[in-house]
Amino acid sequence: xAFEVVLEPFSGPLPLLLELIEDEKLPIxxxxxxxxxxxYLRYLDAREVPSSDLADFLVVASKLLLIKSQAILPEPEPExxxxxxxxxxxxxxxxxxxxxGEIEARFGAAPSFARERPAVxxxxxxxxxxxxVPDDLRAYFEQLLKRLEPFFSLRQQSLERAxxxxxxxxxxxxxxxxxxxxxxxxxxxxxxxKIDVVVSFLALLELVKQRVVRAAQSDAYGDIVIRRIE
Amino acid sequence: MNLTATxxxxxFASAKPVSLASLKKALQVEETALREAxxxxxxxxxxxxxxxxLLAHEGQLQLITNPLAAETVRxxxxxxxxxxxxxxxxxxxxxxAYRGPITKPELEQIRGVNCSLIxxxxxxxxxxxxxxxxxxxxxxxxxxxxxxRHLGLHAVDELPRYEEFHxxxxxxxxxxxxxxxx
Numbered sequence: 001x002a003f004e005v006v007l008e009p010f011s012g013p014l015p016l017l018l019e020l021i022e023d024e025k026l027p028i029x030x031x032x033x034x035x036x037x038x039x040y041l042r043y044l045d046a047r048e049v050p051s052s053d054l055a056d057f058l059v060v061a062s063k064l065l066l067i068k069s070q071a072i073l074p075e076p077e078p079e080x081x082x083x084x085x086x087x088x089x090x091x092x093x094x095x096x097x098x099x100x101g102e103i104e105a106r107f108g109a110a111p112s113f114a115r116e117r118p119a120v121x122x123x124x125x126x127x128x129x130x131x132x133v134p135d136d137l138r139a140y141f142e143q144l145l146k147r148l149e150p151f152f153s154l155r156q157q158s159l160e161r162a163x164x165x166x167x168x169x170x171x172x173x174x175x176x177x178x179x180x181x182x183x184x185x186x187x188x189x190x191x192x193x194k195i196d197v198v199v200s201f202l203a204l205l206e207l208v209k210q211r212v213v214r215a216a217q218s219d220a221y222g223d224i225v226i227r228r229i230e
Numbered sequence: 231m232n233l234t235a236t237x238x239x240x241x242f243a244s245a246k247p248v249s250l251a252s253l254k255k256a257l258q259v260e261e262t263a264l265r266e267a268x269x270x271x272x273x274x275x276x277x278x279x280x281x282x283x284l285l286a287h288e289g290q291l292q293l294i295t296n297p298l299a300a301e302t303v304r305x306x307x308x309x310x311x312x313x314x315x316x317x318x319x320x321x322x323x324x325x326x327a328y329r330g331p332i333t334k335p336e337l338e339q340i341r342g343v344n345c346s347l348i349x350x351x352x353x354x355x356x357x358x359x360x361x362x363x364x365x366x367x368x369x370x371x372x373x374x375x376x377x378x379r380h381l382g383l384h385a386v387d388e389l390p391r392y393e394e395f396h397x398x399x400x401x402x403x404x405x406x407x408x409x410x411x412x
Contacts, residue, residue, distance in 0.1 A: 011318035011343070012341060014341065053344065057342040089340075089405065093341065096321060096325050096395075100320045107315060109300075111327075111380050112296070112382050113300075114245075114292050116324065213387060
């Protein structure tokens with residue numbers, strides 16, 4: 001069965017299914033659904049379905065596969081109603097899809113008008129409240145800066161840490177270049193605080209990720225041996 | 231001045247659709263008297279020989295131009311032709327028009343796809359309205375008065391085959407079964 005899927009975007013799984021069935025000139029039945037299951041899957045394969053609708057397309061795909069498997073298996077399956085439900089759903093959809101055609105023909109063809117007018121859009125202008133003096137603006141701005149303070153202090157801290165991780169990576173890289181083998185204890189030797197150790201460890205992880213060094217640890221809590229990757 | 235004449239004046243003076251509830255409050259009348267008066271206006275206005283018609287939708291009333299005068303009015307007001315609707319918007323509107331008030335899950339049952347985005351777009355364009363259904367404790371969607379004006383309808387039940395689609399046992403049954411599957 002050579003089946004050409006017309007590649008145009010469908011607004012949902014049901015319009016697609018309906019077109020596949022109508023192209024085959026089949027009535028909407030379980031048998032027809034089983035027949036177009038493959039064409040439906042091929043469409044999903046060939047087309048980029050918008051991720052927002054993908055789940056809906058997949059739900060229908062899984063129902064189609066179930067219907068097809070039931071059609072193929074010779075032994076009588078326990079009665080599931082999914083098949084007839086999908087056919088029902090499609091028939092219901094077709095009813096409204098056809099009605100939509102009539103609405104389309106009428107939409108805007110012979111409209112009625114009412115006295116409604118779009119709300120008047122006011123011209124935008126600078127309209128300060130009465131009694132505002134320049135000093136008020138300064139005060140507002142100061143308040144604004146004050147509100148922003150937590151944000152800036154937060155940023156400064158995270159920047160500092162980023163810089164020091166960067167710095168520590170450079171230190172380790174240099175050390176490994178000179179010695180080709182280094183232990184994490186050596187790196188920690190100059191640590192002044194817990195944060196410092198954490199920063200060193202982050203720097204090490206980053207270097208491992210960048211494949212600059214290789215790190216090995218023989219047992220838990222053991223020293224970490226850092227080697228240069230040639 | 232009698233009730234019908236007062237209602238006509240209020241509707242004429244209002245730019246936006248007027249709700250039955252606000253009329254009832256403003257005029258201090260019984261529900262039945264109000265409905266009779268509105269029905270009287272509808273019967274006298276919604277005829278070919280009247281230039282002004284009454285649109286009634288979901289408890290909202292609005293005076294509109296006779297749809298037969300559409301071409302002339304449009305040219306006179308220098309109104310642009312309505313922007314076209316995409317296929318998905320059109321389908322969504324159709325389902326809401328025939329089955330509204332409808333919940334999002336019911337709508338998605340029929341269309342087979344998630345409809346959040348499209349509902350938002352239609353609401354922004356003023357074609358669909360959402361409201362809370364106290365009985366069902368859910369948000370339900372209806373088409374707007376503006377949508378009916380685009381179609382030149384006086385009420386949603388003027389849609390072709392409306393009765394058949396709106397209160398159809400077969401469709402109700404299908405929706406119920408499909409919902410049971412969720």
